[in-house]
Structure formats: structure tokens, C-alpha cells
Amino acid sequence: MGRWRYLLLEELSGELPGGEVFNALKRSIVDLFGHMGLMEASPRLLYARGRYSVIRCPRGEVDRIRASLIFLSDGLGRPIAARIKSVSGTLRGLRAAIPSGGGAGGPRARGEAG
């Protein structure tokens, strides 16, 4: 089992692009668990296109990310709906879950040709 989990996030309201969702997620983690929680969850944005984004977090922190997703909000405090569409132990495994458009241009796993 790897050290990381790769999560495919889908924003459902169609209001925020994937990169902004990641920023909203970090705000939400701080709101719920504080800065120590953010440090432990240490999410990292690997890829964002349209309403999808791929983030990486330590294996034991997926629940913290999931719980924080409930409280996502935009900059004005309005609730934003998003979900984790897929979770994988490898980036390569997650690529299959990214809808068309995110496949060829999607995140590259280590060792893949550019």
C-alpha cells in the first residue's frame, strides 16, 4: 500500500473551476480542523481542468478531506457542493476515472512519457 491517496474531486454546482475548489477545500479544512489539521492533511493539487481536480493526500487523511468537503464555500461564504468521484492509490489508477478531456491531458504518473 502506498503512502499517498489520489482523489478525483468533482465540483457539482458548476460555479468554481477545479483550482478554486482546491483553495476552498483548504479554507474548509482550516475552518473545521485548524491549521494543524491542514498541516496533517497536507493536500496537494496535482491537476485541475474544468470542474475536475486531482489532489494528493496522505493515506490516513482521506476522511479529513471528505469531512471538509461538506463545508466547502466560495469566497462569499455560499455553500459549494463537491464530491470525491474516485480514490486511488496510484495516479495511473485514477486517470481512468477522469472523464474524456481529462484523459490524455490529465495528470501524468511518474515515469510516463511527456
Place this chain on the structure above:
Amino acid sequence: MRTFADLHLIHPGHAQGLSSMAERASILGYGLVGLTVRGRPEDPESLRREFSERGIDVALRVDLSPSSRQELLSLLGKYRASFEIVSVNCANKAICDVASRDGRVDLIFFGSGPIGSRVRLPKEASSALEVNIRELIAPRGGLDLAQALRKVKWDLEVALENGMRVVASSGADGPGLMRAPREIASLLKFLGMSPEGALASVSTTPASLVRSNRMKLRGEIVCEGVRALAGDRWDG
């Protein structure tokens, strides 16, 4: 495969909104929803169709908000036979005591009442406690997130101490407040539930509640623990 359930969706009052909620429920992976309609629904089949077209089972639900014990008993007599789920908003201890013991009540929940009055649930409670995520996403009654979380944690502690079943629902009246079941379960884990209990609260617990209620409404359950079998078939 696990079937996820959200037993508390509130009819937004217009067909377009209901359709959006059905679509969102499908995306989020729900297989069963409870739909609150105000009063008796005029055309329950059309409500069910909106969800069943997307492979989602619908249980019709009524939320009772009585102000006294007498009113609660009167409302239960009026609505129990018409709805698959009957829930009670416990505004005070007297209502909570009656609602949690009355076998006709499926779910009790604490709305946006004042914090600080920790209601003690009776040990022999027959109904399940419902946690509405909406009360956390958009807290009402002037609560901030920390206060709302503390209130839910209290409720959960009391329920778990007393061996009550717990059901987690969105309480949403629009797609924007609906959340995925695994996300809800993850939050409940941080609020003190076991991983298995948290997942059950969005899947097996609500599903079994609806299943047994449907059997009761069809007359298959004579009383608690006694089931009428059709014909002379004996499965025992």
C-alpha cells in the same frame, strides 16, 4: 454493493427544483431517499417517478413539529398511515420523551433550538435519532459552526449512550445543500461515531427503517417481532 440513503430531502415546492434534487441524488450515489412533502401529497406517484427514473427509491415522509404532547399524539394519529417515514422535531423535553418512546415515530431530530439544554433521551427509546447536515452547513438560530458541531456531538453522544440508532441525512431543500454519503459518514466519525456505525447511518440503518415501515403499512407486521406470512407458506 451498499445502498446509500438520504431520508431527509424536502420538496422545494416546484417541479424543476425537485428534478434537480433527483439528478443530484443520482450523481451522489443515493439509492433511497426520503422526501418530505407538506400536507398530503396530491400525486405521490409523480413524485416517486422523478426519482425512480434515475434508479432511486423514494419513501414519502412527514416532519411533525408539535408544540405539545397532545398535539403530537393527534398528528401521529392523523399522518402515520399515510407516510412511510414519520419524524418529529423535538422542540422540548416533553415532546422528546413521548416521541422517542412512541412506536409510531421513526425519527426524532432536534431543530435549531437553543444550545445548552441537553435533552436526556430515555434509555428505552424506540425511534432513531436523525442528524441533519443542513444544520451544520447553514446553521440557524444564530449558531456558528463550532456551536452547531457541538450540538450535534452532544446529540450523538446521548444517542450512542442509550443505544439509539442514528440516521444521518442532508435535510436539504435544494441540490446545493445535498452532500455525498461517504462525506457525511466521514464527518460523523470525527464527531465520535465508529467507522462502521457512521457508514450504517447513511446506508443500512435508514434502509432497514424504510423496509420495516413498508411491511407495517402493508399489514405484514402484526406487532413488534411478529410477522404475518402470506398463505400457508412457512419459511421458519
